[in-house]
Amino acid sequence: MRLISQIFQPVVTIPKGAKIKNTEITCKSQKLLLECGLVRPTSAGLFTLLPLARRAVTKIENIIHRCLEEVGAQRITLPCLTSAKLWAASGRLDDVGPELIKVEDRHGKKFLLAPTHEEAIADLLADVGPISYKQLPFTLYQIGNKYRDEQRPKHGLLRAREFSMMDAYSVHASHSCAADTYSALTRAYTKIFRTLDLPVLRVQAPTGEMGGTLSHEWQLPSSAGEDTVAVCPSCSHTTLANETEECAKCGKEIERVNSIEVSHTFVLGTRYSEPLQVNCVGPDSSAPLHMGCYGIGITRLLAAILEVLSSDKSMRWPIEVAPYSAVVIGPKEGSKEWLKHDFDRVLGVAQRIHENGYRGDVLVDDRHGLTIGKRLMMADRIGYPFIIVCGKSALETPPRYELYRSTGGEAPTPQLLTIDELLTVMNERKNNINIEYRENVVV
Ligand SMILES: [Zn+2]
Numbered sequence: 001m002r003l004i005s006q007i008f009q010p011v012v013t014i015p016k017g018a019k020i021k022n023t024e025i026t027c028k029s030q031k032l033l034l035e036c037g038l039v040r041p042t043s044a045g046l047f048t049l050l051p052l053a054r055r056a057v058t059k060i061e062n063i064i065h066r067c068l069e070e071v072g073a074q075r076i077t078l079p080c081l082t083s084a085k086l087w088a089a090s091g092r093l094d095d096v097g098p099e100l101i102k103v104e105d106r107h108g109k110k111f112l113l114a115p116t117h118e119e120a121i122a123d124l125l126a127d128v129g130p131i132s133y134k135q136l137p138f139t140l141y142q143i144g145n146k147y148r149d150e151q152r153p154k155h156g157l158l159r160a161r162e163f164s165m166m167d168a169y170s171v172h173a174s175h176s177c178a179a180d181t182y183s184a185l186t187r188a189y190t191k192i193f194r195t196l197d198l199p200v201l202r203v204q205a206p207t208g209e210m211g212g213t214l215s216h217e218w219q220l221p222s223s224a225g226e227d228t229v230a231v232c233p234s235c236s237h238t239t240l241a242n243e244t245e246e247c248a249k250c251g252k253e254i255e256r257v258n259s260i261e262v263s264h265t266f267v268l269g270t271r272y273s274e275p276l277q278v279n280c281v282g283p284d285s286s287a288p289l290h291m292g293c294y295g296i297g298i299t300r301l302l303a304a305i306l307e308v309l310s311s312d313k314s315m316r317w318p319i320e321v322a323p324y325s326a327v328v329i330g331p332k333e334g335s336k337e338w339l340k341h342d343f344d345r346v347l348g349v350a351q352r353i354h355e356n357g358y359r360g361d362v363l364v365d366d367r368h369g370l371t372i373g374k375r376l377m378m379a380d381r382i383g384y385p386f387i388i389v390c391g392k393s394a395l396e397t398p399p400r401y402e403l404y405r406s407t408g409g410e411a412p413t414p415q416l417l418t419i420d421e422l423l424t425v426m427n428e429r430k431n432n433i434n435i436e437y438r439e440n441v442v443v
Pocket of ligand 1: 252
């Protein structure tokens with residue numbers, strides 16, 4: 001059982017208006033993650049994810065894996081370094097310009113730390129090609145770090161220079177096939193955001209420097225967002241904010257809200273296959289492949305979740321993402337409760353929860369020198385979805401435990417439950433998905 005005293009979680013208090021590693025603290029998620037000991041900046045726009053944040057990210061990754069594998073996508077890993085030659089061939093070396101982090105090896109060969117991998121995928125296909133139309137379609141995806149040399153990195157993980165992304169690439173013989181896969185993948189996206197219980201909006205967007213024929217941004221409304229979307233309060237039709245005041249569908253007046261772009265999807269057509277000469281061999285002739293690409297900013301999504309759900313003082317998570325689902329707090333050492341409900345009994349409670357659908361996802365607060373109240377306050381600040389306290393009622397026969405739910409806002413009031421009632425309540429959780437914590441889930 002994991003004990004809180006063993007968790008590497010360097011908490012700090014940040015004075016108002018402080019600069020940390022040359023970066024201003026400008027938003028809630030940045031402040032909470034740093035103060036609660038979940039991340040540490042190493043320099044402007046670069047962050048170390050500490051154990052609790054790393055677990056939350058792994059949980060997000062696992063949800064993404066499941067939803068993508070369900071629609072047939074296959075996971076790969078591409079190198080972070082992409083040859084600059086490929087980006088010169090696609091024309092993006094100059095287009096993206098100063099945001100690219102360029103490096104050179106000892107032989108003078110030029111590379112870049114890739115912000116995205118369309119060129120690398122096209123090169124992979126060219127390398128194994130020619131590809132027969134009979135092999136198509138397929139979708140490859142990866143989860144890894146991406147790089148963008150932001151002029152002014154800010155808002156912590158919302159706009160970092162190194163960030164984790166899921167990027168998927170679909171490969172097709174025709175435009176209509178690409179459109180079908182685009183629909184399937186965007187349905188998987190909807191499922192991902194629904195599992196996370198986030199009101200992410202799909203908004204048609206210009207294709208920009210990425211190119212292609214169709215694109216959507218996936219926007220999460222949040223006051224910390226740097227984007228703006230226009231939402232119709234009547235029919236929910238959503239567009240990127242533009243000059244118009246009226247909904248294109250129903251004519252009602254639109255509302256503008258700030259939002260965070262958590263994902264972007266594109267039908268690319270032959271934007272990359274043509275310059276990089278990736279062809280599909282059909283029954284009669286050969287033609288450039290069609291591609292689609294799909295990204296989700298994972299570390300940005302983590303920060304966006306905290307922006308939307310947390311208060312200024314306390315973190316809040318979707319239950320599927322919280323670093324641990326539950327924490328068990330025992331009595332203070334030497335108290336009356338402690339005499340009857342000692343550490344072994346507390347461990348026993350945690351063990352029952354662990355065995356009932358929360359394997360590897362339960363913490364025990366073993367700082368028995370601290371009062372229950374103090375530890376409850378700290379647990380509430382981290383936002384564990386289920387906080388179980390062995391207090392006065394634990395002396396009753398049968399013992400009853402206090403269950404606090406972190407649902408934000410006001411001081412939580414506990415339910416008093418026997419161990420069996422507690423397990424029943426914890427298994428009635430929303431979505432009813434398997435919450436067991438696993439590294440590198442294989443579907
Ligand atoms: Zn409307």
